[in-house]
Amino acid sequence: MSVVVLVEVEEGRASLVSRETLTFARSLGAGDLHAVVVGEAGEAVVADCREMGVVVVHEAVDPALERYAAAAWAAVVEAAGRAARANVVLAPGTGRGMEVLAHVAARRNLRMAANVVAVESLDPLVVQRQVVGGAALERATVDSRVRLMTMAGHAVDPKPADAAGEATVSRLAVAVDPRDLRAQVARVEKREQADTSGLTGARVVVGAGRGAGGPDGFSAVDALATRLGGAVGVSRVVTSLGWRPHHEQVGQTGSRIAPDLYLACGISGSIQHWAGCASSRTIIAVNTDPDAPMVTKADYAVIGDMHEVLPAVLEELG
Template identity: 85%
Template sequence: MSVLVVLEVEDGRASLVSREALTFARDLGAGELHAVLVGAASEGLLADCRAAGVALVHEATDPALVRYAAAAWAAVVEAAGRAARADLVIAPGTGRGNEVLAHVAARRTLRMAANVVAVESLSPLVVQRQVVGGAALERASVPSRVRLLTMAGHAVEPVPAETPGEARVLPLEVALDSADLRAQVVRVEQRESADTSGLTGARVVVGAGRGAGGPDGFTAVDALAARLGGAVGVSRVVTSLGWRPHHEQVGQTGSRIAPDLYLACGISGSIQHWAGCASSRTIIAVNTDPDAPMVTKADYAVVGDMHEVLPALLEELG
């Protein structure tokens, strides 16, 4: 019996959500830990796999896979699942991870649970998963013989295994046909200053909403984020009004964050915004409205004007 984790790669290393998924899978105690990779494994990625306790890395390097194609990746996951004799397959709950496993489920007529945050039992598989944009948890059963699930981002912290794995690379032969490659990425255009990794990976995020008052109301927000070594996050209304770029947006239609500290200033706290920040370890709200949802849900709150509170905080920090 084994569990197979679908890897995503960033700059030659296992992405943060992939390392989280490896920890999540290993802690289930569901058997030997395997991973599947589209593309050649770098030494850095193999080091990440060894640290996570991975026994085998199933590597698919067919040139036809250079461009991302969900159906082709699903074929790779299927082949790796057979090679690993896996009865549990886990992917990160990213757009790509959810899409690929949905294809696997459709191809194999299996059931899939998306955005899982916890597993209550393995036999039968009973999980807790995020629904309604992360605003609620649903308890669900996955009765398929081969169970498929995607793990919600930041459901666990990536932790090295007590005993490193061998992470031995096993070449994977995959039979692809034209249908698998019918829809694929043909070009990627990087928007200038659209890097969200600083936001999603930040340990401190200073957020601001309508209470900022306008584009000029972010001076103290930017200064405080820089002083704390963190990143700036904003609510949807801020990007809709054109005050800040979309890649800074936190929420259901933006980035999901899980910092140690989220300082939410002038943000009312709609359910869509809460879906993006609920995984934060500590939330401090600054708002003039004591009844704002963000204030009532936060761990700590300061009822006051952000334009007075943040400068005072900066002065105190020196």
């Protein structure tokens, strides 16, 4: 029995959520751990995989794969699964991970469990997974001969294996079918502002909503996020009013975050926003309304004006 994990690469390294997924895969006790990388697995990615206990890194190198195409990536994952004789295939619960594994499931007529946070049994497959935008957990039994799962972001902390793996690099022979390239990334345009990777990967997020009062009401929010080494997140109304860019939006139509700490300031806490932040380990709400949904759902709350509370916190931190 073996496990194959799709490893996504960011800035030449295995992404944080990929390392989390490798850690999660080890906890299944399902045998040898394999990784699959679309493109050439560089030395840093191989080193990351070795540290996480991977025995083989399967790479697929083809000019046709240089631009992301979900169906083509699915073919690569299938090839890695065959090479490893995998019983379990995992992917990070990112946009790409979810899309690629959904393609694998459709091509192989298999069932897939999405946003898994825990596995109770592999035979039969019984999982706990996030539903309703992360606002609730569902216990589900999945009948499938190959277990396909995406892991919810930050369900576990990334931890090196007790013993490093060999991480032998194996080149997959994948003939890219032109039909799998019918939908692919045409071009990538970089934002002048930071993209959402800083927000979704942050361990601390300082959020602000209508209570900020306007575009000029974010100075303390920005300062506190910088002081804590975190990122800024905002509610939908803030982006709708044009106060902050959309890539900072947290919620059902924005980014879903799972930091160690989410400090929600002046945010009422609609169900759409809660869907994006419910996976946070600790939520502290700062709000003048003691009955605001964010206050009632938070782990801790400070009843007060964010424009008074945040400067006081910054002064205390020094």
